[in-house]
Amino acid sequence: MKTLLMAAAALLAAAAAAPASAGEPPPRDAAEREVVGRFLLMDVNGRPVTDQAFAGKIRLMTFGYTYCPDICPTVLNTLAETLDKLGPDRDKVATVFISVDPERDTPAHLRDYLTSFPGITGLTGTPEQIAATAYNLKARYQKQPAANGDPAAYSVDHTASIYIMDRAGNFLARLAHISPSDHVVDRVRSYLHSDRPGSRP
Amino acid sequence: MNRRAFIAALAAAGLARPASAARAAQGLTIHSAPRPLPALDIRDGNGASAGLDGLRGQAVLLNLWASWCLPCVAELPALDRLKPKAEAMGVRVVALSLDRGGKVAVVNTYARLGIKTLDIRTDEARAAAEKLGASVLPVTLLLDSQGREVARYVGAAEWEGPVAARLLDALAAGRPLTPDMAPPLAKLTGPAP
Numbered sequence: 355m356k357t358l359l360m361a362a363a364a365l366l367a368a369a370a371a372a373p374a375s376a377g378e379p380p381p382r383d384a385a386e387r388e389v390v391g392r393f394l395l396m397d398v399n400g401r402p403v404t405d406q407a408f409a410g411k412i413r414l415m416t417f418g419y420t421y422c423p424d425i426c427p428t429v430l431n432t433l434a435e436t437l438d439k440l441g442p443d444r445d446k447v448a449t450v451f452i453s454v455d456p457e458r459d460t461p462a463h464l465r466d467y468l469t470s471f472p473g474i475t476g477l478t479g480t481p482e483q484i485a486a487t488a489y490n491l492k493a494r495y496q497k498q499p500a501a502n503g504d505p506a507a508y509s510v511d512h513t514a515s516i517y518i519m520d521r522a523g524n525f526l527a528r529l530a531h532i533s534p535s536d537h538v539v540d541r542v543r544s545y546l547h548s549d550r551p552g553s554r555p
Numbered sequence: 556m557n558r559r560a561f562i563a564a565l566a567a568a569g570l571a572r573p574a575s576a577a578r579a580a581q582g583l584t585i586h587s588a589p590r591p592l593p594a595l596d597i598r599d600g601n602g603a604s605a606g607l608d609g610l611r612g613q614a615v616l617l618n619l620w621a622s623w624c625l626p627c628v629a630e631l632p633a634l635d636r637l638k639p640k641a642e643a644m645g646v647r648v649v650a651l652s653l654d655r656g657g658k659v660a661v662v663n664t665y666a667r668l669g670i671k672t673l674d675i676r677t678d679e680a681r682a683a684a685e686k687l688g689a690s691v692l693p694v695t696l697l698l699d700s701q702g703r704e705v706a707r708y709v710g711a712a713e714w715e716g717p718v719a720a721r722l723l724d725a726l727a728a729g730r731p732l733t734p735d736m737a738p739p740l741a742k743l744t745g746p747a748p
Contacts, residue, residue: 424743425581425691425710426624428684434655435681470623470654502742532690 391523393487395479398465408448419455435535454495581710583737589703600675615698622660630711645727711741
């Protein structure tokens with residue numbers, strides 16, 4: 355019984371720590387806990403979507419935002435290139451871009467933006483949904499006010515890694531955002547083959 | 556919490572670090588030795604090859620941009636105004652779009668901005684960002700008359716100021732570039748969403 359109570363207390367503590375809003379110090383358990391690919395977000399049509407929507411596919415996931423004020427990462431370029439190089443295997447992969455800027459990245463705006471990157475699924479959500487997703491993936495983001503004081507021109511520092519999750523949404527790897535597409539392709543292929551025992555590359 | 560403390564706290568907590576570190580790298584980097592440029596498949600508005608080999612013998616300002624990159628788009632009008640002035644100084648100006656959709660995005664962006672002098676140049680193989688090691692945009696490469704990269708500028712620069720003029724003058728003359736020739740970062744007016 356005592357054990358059960360302690361487990362319950364631990365769960366409560368974890369729940370209390372869960373809504374890690376941007377800017378708060380990271381919870382103490384961050385180094386120990388697992389990266390979890392669970393999320394409830396909103397697609398570019400404003401409909402709710404969970405990680406279950408990608409069941410059966412290897413997932414490539416990255417965080418970002420579209421209003422980069424001074425320089426923009428080319429990570430979506432890398433992911434689009436990765437999909438091209440995967441050829442027929444691209445259908446076995448879901449490539450997901452999660453906005454860390456729900457204020458400006460509305461579903462409609464995200465949809466327009468991602469026409470430049472066919473095959474990449476854009477997700478946004480409420481600030482709480484995005485915070486919970488980032489917490490699960492152990493990603494961080496923080497709004498930075500613009501130097502010119504324009505409240506609409508803020509930037510958002512964010513974890514820029516490329517996450518690879520398995521067909522059930524479990525964490526496999528985190529690659530640097532500057533990884534060459536060939537490297538990402540190799541990793542994805544290795545997972546595509548390794549999680550199907552009996553199949554030969 | 557300031558940014559440095561925030562990043563330190565993340566590192567201590569074993570969390571992935573935000574991308575802010577990239578911001579510190581903005582501005583001009585002069586290479587200790589010229590770097591040969593990898594082969595790029597650059598096309599013009601008709602789909603014909605328009606590689607940099609055709610510009611051999613002249614210094615080149617090679618700007619990498621994309622229509623989805625707001626600061627890149629914000630920088631284009633300045634490059635458009637710069638082009639005739641720079642070319643009179645002996646520096647060719649090439650704006651290379653990394654848009655995956657090819658020239659359509661370029662045509663639309665040029666039309667929207669009223670671009671007059673920049674030519675349509677697209678990255679046919681969609682490999683330029685990786686080949687040139689451009690993990691962020693905009694990036695501008697400064698090439699000597701042998702087509703070698705002697706310096707690169709990360710972020711949007713004030714290309715029309717007196718400092719940039721000295722930089723381009725030295726580049727055209729094949730003189731060594733020095734840090735005092737680094738143009739300041741452009742103060743981009745926030746493009747309308």
